[in-house]
Each structure stands twice: as structure tokens, then as C-alpha cells.
Amino acid sequence: MGFPHDMLSGLRRDPRAKWVGVVLVAASLLALPFVLAMAGTAWVRITNLAVLYALLSLGLNIVVGFAGLLDLGYIAFYAVGAYTYALLASPHFDIHLPWWAILPIGAAVACTFGVLLGTPTLKLRGDYLAIVTLGFGEIIRIFLNNLSEPFNLTNGPKGIWSIDPIHVMGIDFGSTTRFAGLAFSGTIKYYYFLLVMLVVVIVVNLRLQDSRIGRAWEAIREDELAARSMGINTRNMKLLAFAMGASFGGIAGGMFSAIQGFISPESFILTESVMVLAMVVLGGMGNVWGVILGAVLLTFVPEVLRYTVAPVQKWLFGRSLIDAEVIRMLLFGLAMVVMMLVRPAGLLPSAVRKRELAVPHDER
Amino acid sequence: MSAEAPARRADAGTILEVEGLSKRFGGLVALSEVHFSIRRGEIYGLIGPNGAGKTTLFNVLTGIYRQDAGSIRFEGALLAHPTPDRIAALGIARTFQNIRLFANLSALENVMIGRHVRTHAGVVGAILRTRRTRAEEAAIERRARELLAYVGIEKRGNELARHLSYGDQRRLEIARSLATDPRLLALDEPAAGMNATEKLELRKLLGAIRADGTTLLIIEHDVRLVMGLCDRVLVLDYGRNIAEGEPRAIQRDPRVIEAYLGKAPERGAGA
Numbered sequence: 001m002g003f004p005h006d007m008l009s010g011l012r013r014d015p016r017a018k019w020v021g022v023v024l025v026a027a028s029l030l031a032l033p034f035v036l037a038m039a040g041t042a043w044v045r046i047t048n049l050a051v052l053y054a055l056l057s058l059g060l061n062i063v064v065g066f067a068g069l070l071d072l073g074y075i076a077f078y079a080v081g082a083y084t085y086a087l088l089a090s091p092h093f094d095i096h097l098p099w100w101a102i103l104p105i106g107a108a109v110a111c112t113f114g115v116l117l118g119t120p121t122l123k124l125r126g127d128y129l130a131i132v133t134l135g136f137g138e139i140i141r142i143f144l145n146n147l148s149e150p151f152n153l154t155n156g157p158k159g160i161w162s163i164d165p166i167h168v169m170g171i172d173f174g175s176t177t178r179f180a181g182l183a184f185s186g187t188i189k190y191y192y193f194l195l196v197m198l199v200v201v202i203v204v205n206l207r208l209q210d211s212r213i214g215r216a217w218e219a220i221r222e223d224e225l226a227a228r229s230m231g232i233n234t235r236n237m238k239l240l241a242f243a244m245g246a247s248f249g250g251i252a253g254g255m256f257s258a259i260q261g262f263i264s265p266e267s268f269i270l271t272e273s274v275m276v277l278a279m280v281v282l283g284g285m286g287n288v289w290g291v292i293l294g295a296v297l298l299t300f301v302p303e304v305l306r307y308t309v310a311p312v313q314k315w316l317f318g319r320s321l322i323d324a325e326v327i328r329m330l331l332f333g334l335a336m337v338v339m340m341l342v343r344p345a346g347l348l349p350s351a352v353r354k355r356e357l358a359v360p361h362d363e364r
Numbered sequence: 365m366s367a368e369a370p371a372r373r374a375d376a377g378t379i380l381e382v383e384g385l386s387k388r389f390g391g392l393v394a395l396s397e398v399h400f401s402i403r404r405g406e407i408y409g410l411i412g413p414n415g416a417g418k419t420t421l422f423n424v425l426t427g428i429y430r431q432d433a434g435s436i437r438f439e440g441a442l443l444a445h446p447t448p449d450r451i452a453a454l455g456i457a458r459t460f461q462n463i464r465l466f467a468n469l470s471a472l473e474n475v476m477i478g479r480h481v482r483t484h485a486g487v488v489g490a491i492l493r494t495r496r497t498r499a500e501e502a503a504i505e506r507r508a509r510e511l512l513a514y515v516g517i518e519k520r521g522n523e524l525a526r527h528l529s530y531g532d533q534r535r536l537e538i539a540r541s542l543a544t545d546p547r548l549l550a551l552d553e554p555a556a557g558m559n560a561t562e563k564l565e566l567r568k569l570l571g572a573i574r575a576d577g578t579t580l581l582i583i584e585h586d587v588r589l590v591m592g593l594c595d596r597v598l599v600l601d602y603g604r605n606i607a608e609g610e611p612r613a614i615q616r617d618p619r620v621i622e623a624y625l626g627k628a629p630e631r632g633a634g635a
Contacts, residue, residue: 204491211490211497212483212504219477222466229426229460231452231481231544240487355468355524 029195033188044187048259050299051194052252057279057295058201058288059248064277065286065350066209067241068221069122070130072273073137077246079144079268080113081106081253083154086263089164092155099166103254110250111243113140118242122235137273144265159264166193166258173258190259197255198292201248205288208244217241218352282339284346286353293347302332378440379404379548379579380425380456385434387417387424387603394420395603398434402548407570407580409594409611411587413623417603418583419461422552425581426458427451438548453481457546459537461553461583467526471517471536474525475508478543511539515569531562538569542578549573550581555589567593591615599623 036043060074084106088097097105121132148156165174165186173193177184208214216237219227228234257263275298283294305328313320313327339347345354380402387395395417402408410418423429425436427446436443438454446454457478466474483504489497512518515535520528525536534554541549554570555563563586570593574580584590590597591611599607599614601623607614614620 207491207493208487212480212485212501213487213490215473215477216480218469218473219466219480222468223464225428225448226460226464226466227477228448229428229452229458229464230478230540231449232477233449244487352468 030192033191034182037185037188041185041187044185044191046299046303048187048191048194050296051191051198052256052259053276053279053299054198054292054295055194055201055252055255056249056276057283057291058198058205059245059252060276060280061205061245061286061288061291062208062248063241063245064280065291065353066214066217066221067238068217069238069241070126070133071242071245072130072134072270072277073117073140074133074245074249074276075268075270075273076137076140077110077114077249078253078256078272079140079265080110080246081250082257082263082267083144083160083253084109084250085254085257086160086163087153089258090160091162092160096164099168099254099258103251106250106254107247108250110253111247114243114246115239118239122238122242134270134273137268137270141265141268141270144268154265157265159262159266161262163257163261163263165261166190168193174261190255194255197251202288202292209286209288213237213240222356278336282336282346284349284353286350287346287348290346290348290350297347301335302328305331377404378402379438380581381437382425383435383437385421385424385436386432387420387429388432393603395424395431398600398603398605400598400605400608402579402581403595404579405574405577406595407574407582407593409590409597410581410583410600411585411590411597412600412606415602416600416623418600419552420603421600422458422550422583425451425550426456449481452544452546455545455547456550457541457544457548458550459534459541459552459554461556463533463537465525465533465537465540467524469525470522471512471525471528471532472505472508472521474536475511475539475543476504478511478540479504479507481544508539508543511542512536514542514572515539516565530557531559531566534558534566535569538573542573546578548579548581552583553585554582555584555586563589 033044033047036047056074056078059077060071063069063071063074085099085102087093088095088102088105089099090096117133117136121129124132144154145157147154148158154160165172167173171177171189173186173189175186177189216227216232219230219232220234220237224234256267260267279294279298280291281294282298283292284290306324309324309327309331310320313322343349345357349357378401382401383399385395385398386393398417398421400408410421412418420429424431427443427448427450430445438456441454443451443454466477469477483500485497485500488494489500509518509521512521515538517528517532517535517539520532520536525533528536534557538549538551538554551570555566558566567589570580570582582590582594594611596609597607597611597614598605599617599620601619606619606623607617609617
């Protein structure tokens with residue numbers, strides 16, 4: 001990994017090369033949906049999902065990667081954000097607030113839930129915290145499933161539909177717009193919207209990491225007692241990480257609502273929490289770019305397998321031996337195991353995390 | 365640092381006052397009615413055989429354990445159920461017997477983390493990178509580098525804490541504690557594992573810290589270091605005060621000799 005890394009840092013030293021790189025990356029990201037649309041609109045939709053997962057993973061990265069708190073119920077905050085959006089922009093209550101009002105409300109509601117969960121539980125460590133958060137995630141889902149009586153808040157398992165799409169300056173994200181000879185479908189517009197959000201969340205992550213707050217989180221992860229003895233209020237700092245992670249989850253949830261137009265408790269099952277955590281861990285806990293890579297890979301690989309498993313079997317054996325869905329998850333699991341063996345700190349590990357894993361515990 | 369030293373040293377009086385401090389772990393009495401007071405600007409030694417309760421006393425003083433009985437007053441104010449972070453904010457910093465650095469962070473980052481309690485940037489400042497936040501960050505780094513230089517490891521700033529030599533790790537831990545601007549610095553066996561040269565340098569460093577206005581409380585096994593450095597010494601044995609006073613007097617105290625060497629079977633056969 002030395003060579004490309006050296007090359008990268010060499011490039012970084014030259015500001016012109018850096019800007020050329022930024023422009024190239026930006027241009028390809030801007031052109032991406034049109035290229036993908038040629039292969040089928042489905043791929044644009046999958047890309048949107050990948051960006052959405054990247055947003056979620058970056059939120060969880062603050063909790064798991066920066067502060068070192070294992071959260072197995074993170075999807076609950078996504079659910080809270082999604083339902084907040086759905087309730088405030090759908091015929092369900094016939095409330096139709098604009099997105100710029102709902103997304104912050106969703107973030108605030110999710111944040112409140114984060115604090116409510118965090119306040120009593122953050123004294124717990126490691127495994128215990130993981131189990132409590134896991135329970136919390138399930139509780140939220142079960143509530144969503146059952147809060148249709150006596151007062152119909154969530155509409156139960158049927159979910160909420162006809163959720164308003166986002167409107168920005170008169171442009172409806174629910175339909176296709178023609179501009180400069182190009183057809184911008186709703187999916188493509190959402191792609192750009194998500195991209196802007198992703199950039200914002202990346203900046204927030206990077207700046208937090210390299211700040212007084214980020215250092216305090218690092219200290220807590222390294223040695224909590226020493227951190228406390230240096231005057232860091234570890235409880236507040238952990239709560240802060242929890243609240244921030246939850247807020248990002250809430251925003252991502254709101255976006256999910258707007259894009260899908262329909263949500264139900266089924267979208268917020270435990271597997272989803274595990275998936276987002278897998279993205280963070282696989283990509284490289286604590287490393288923003290690694291986490292994004294993890295999210296993109298774990299969104300795309302299963303989809304690619306979905307489309308390739310059956311044809312490849314046909315080509316090899318003349319017929320489909322194993323159900324595509326089964327072999328897809330099998331390959332996926334195998335890939336995860338191999339990854340953890342070969343690169344336990346993730347694909348793009350954060351420098352500190354890598355060191356932490358490299359040192360045997362008794363040496364610390 | 366040295367500019368404000370005279371004012372602080374002139375401020376005589378008691379900085380820490382401990383009365384009737386007791387701490388039990390189940391059936392084990394770790395501390396029993398321990399009492400002492402430390403004057404502002406002195407170097408106060410805490411010695412005693414292994415298991416005498418020195419580190420327990422440190423842990424109670426710094427809020428890691430809660431005492432079963434007794435009171436601690438710091439600068440006249442009672443410390444009621446303090447937490448370690450509150451203690452650090454009040455102005456008592458400590459080091460650990462078995463060094464507890466942030467091993468995978470650089471030496472500089474370790475000291476910068478020490479500045480946390482004296483700085484204020486919050487989430488909004490960090491995200492928006494306001495001018496104030498940037499100025500504070502620059503000040504944190506400047507101060508951290510100053511402190512690395514102060515303890516004599518300025519060239520090690522970018523190395524990982526766990527790659528430093530043992531002596532340098534001890535120094536780094538002191539620098540990190542100093543970063544919290546303590547008025548009382550509590551060191552748990554700062555010379556442990558050091559060779560003669562390192563001990564000599566440590567002694568100079570501790571002298572300088574005191575001269576710059578920080579009161580020191582030191583647990584130390586090296587008798588020569590304690591005797592040469594401390595103004596007064598408290599001897600603990602089985603969690604009790606057995607002697608307190610100037611090093612010279614302590615050295616001749618029969619109870620101290622007995623605690624360390626056992627009771628003399630007959631006259632003159634002891635130390």
C-alpha cells in the first residue's frame with residue numbers, strides 16, 4: 001500500500017494537481033447518473049441507496065469510529081427520522097411541511113431519542129452497551145408496528161405512503177425535468193441532492209475528527225480513565241457522539257422517506273443496523289473515506305451479484321443450481337470473512353485504529 | 365510560566381487539607397483516618413511500604429474512588445463526591461503508577477488532549493471552523509509544544525506515545541498533566557524504572573515545576589530522591605499515618621524504620 005499512498009501524498013503536496021483531482025472527481029460524480037442510466041435506471045436508484053447508506057454510515061462512524069461506542073440499534077434513529085418526515089409530509093395527517101423544515105425537525109427528534117437512550121445507558125461498556133442499543137432498535141421498530149391504536153400515529157405494519165417528494169425552488173423531485181437537452185428524472189435529481197448532503201456530512205465528519213471534540217473522543221477510546229483524569233467529561237462526550245450520530249441518522253431517514261415515498265416498519269429491521277455497522281467496520285472504522293467505500297461496496301456488491309449469479313450458473317452448468325438469493329448471501333458472507341482475516345482494520349483503516357489493532361492488549 | 369511564579373509562591377497557606385480519610389474494600393481497610401495538609405508551593409512526599417495505601421489515597425484524592433469517611437479540602441473548598449474530570453477542572457492533575465498515556469496517539473496529541481479542560485470549542489465551532497476555534501486550536505498546539513519542550517522531549521512530538529522510551533513516557537505524562545494548568549500536581553512514582561541519569565533530570569524538572577508555582581504531591585520509593593526533593597514527607601503504613609515531617613526527621617523516626625525494616629529484636633540491631 002506504500003506506493004499508491006506515496007503517490008497520493010506526492011499529489012497532495014502540489015496544490016494544482018490537487019485541484020485538478022478535485023475537478024475530475026466532481027465531474028465524474030456529476031456525470032455518473034447519466035452514464036448509469038444508460039445501463040438502466042435501477043442502477044441510479046442503487047447509487048442513491050449507496051449514498052444514503054454512506055450518509056448513515058458516516059453518522060454511525062461518529063458513534064462507533066470516533067467515540068468507540070458499539071451501537072447495534074442505529075437504524076432506530078433512521079426510522080425516527082423517516083417517520084418524522086413521513087408524518088409531516090403525507091396525507092396521513094394531511095400535514096405537508098417543506099423538506100427544509102422537516103429534515104431539521106427529524107434530526108432534532110432523532111437527536112432527542114439519542115439522548116434519551118444515551119443518558120441511562122452510557123455508563124455501560126462495550127458488549128453491554130451493544131445489547132442495550134440492540135434492544136432499543138427493536139423497541140422502536142415494534143412501536144412503529146403497533147402505534148396504530150388507540151391513536152393511529154404510524155399506521156402500523158401497513159406503513160405510510162404518498163409521502164411528498166422534495167421540492168427545491170419549484171422543481172419537483174417526484175417527476176422528470178428537462179433542462180439543457182437532458183432529462184433529469186426524479187432519481188437523478190435525488191442523486192444530486194444526496195451528493196450535496198454527502199459532501200456536507202463528510203466535511204462535518206472530517207472537521208469534528210480534527211478538533212478538540214474529536215481528540216476527546218480519541219482519548220476516551222484509548223484510555224477512558226486517563227481521559228477522565230485529564231478533565232474530559234466522558235459521559236457528556238459520549239452523549240454528544242450519540243446525539244450527533246442520531247441526528248445524522250434522522251436526516252438520512254428523512255431523505256429515505258422522501259425518495260421512497262412509502263415507508264413501513266419493515267425497512268428498519270435489525271439486519272439494517274447490522275448492515276450499516278458492517279459498512280463502517282468493513283470500510284475502516286474512524287476513517288471517513290473508508291466508511292464511504294464500505295457503504296458503496298456493501299450496497300453494490302449484493303446488487304451486482306443479484307444480476308450475475310444466475311447467468312454465471314447458466315453459463316457454467318447450463319442451468320441454475322442454487323437459488324440466486326441464497327448464493328448471493330453466501331458469497332457476501334464469505335467476502336466479509338475473508339476481509340476480516342486479510343484486513344481486520346477495514347479496507348481503508350484510520351491510522352489510529354490500525355495501531356490499536358496492531359498492538360496486543362497486554363502491551364498497552 | 366515563570367512570570368506568574370512569584371505571585372503564587374508568595375501566596376502562603378494550605379492548598380490541600382485531608383482529614384479523617386478512610387476507605388475500605390470489603391474487609392480490607394485501605395485507608396484509616398489519614399490526615400495531612402499540603403502547603404502551597406511545597407513538594408510533599410508520600411511514602412510507605414508496598415500496600416500501605418498510597419495509591420488508594422491518590423485515587424480517592426482524584427475522584428476515582430469515593431471515601432467512606434473523612435473530608436478533602438482543596439484551596440479551602442470541600443470536595444464533595446467529586447468525579448475525576450471535576451477534580452482536573454478544579455486544578456489537581458495526576459500521573460499514574462503504571463503509565464496511562466494515550467498510547468496510539470502522538471506525544472503532541474497527548475499533551476493537546478490535556479488542554480481540553482482549559483479550552484472551550486464545541487461542536488458548532490468545530491464544524492464551522494470559526495476564527496475563534498482556529499485561534500484556540502493554534503493556542504492549544506503552541507502550548508502543547510511549549511510543554512513538550514519544558515519537560516525536554518520537544519523532538520519526540522510526532523512520535524507515538526508508546527514508541528517513547530520509558531523515561532520519556534513518564535515525562536510525557538507529566539507534560540500532559542501540566543497541560544491542565546494544575547495548581548496541585550500529584551505524581552505516582554514518577555521515578556519508577558528510571559536510571560540514575562534520568563532520575564537526576566527528573567529531579568531538576570520537578571524542582572522547576574515547583575519553582576514555577578505548582579505544588580507537588582509525590583509518591584516515591586526512591587528514598588534518596590524523596591529526601592533530596594521533598595520539603596515534608598508523610599509516611600503511611602497499613603493505611604494509617606505513622607509519621608509526618610521533614611525528611612531528615614522522618615529518616616530517624618523509629619516507627620518509620622520499623623515499618624520498613626521490621627521491629628528491631630534488640631537495641632542497635634535495626635537500621
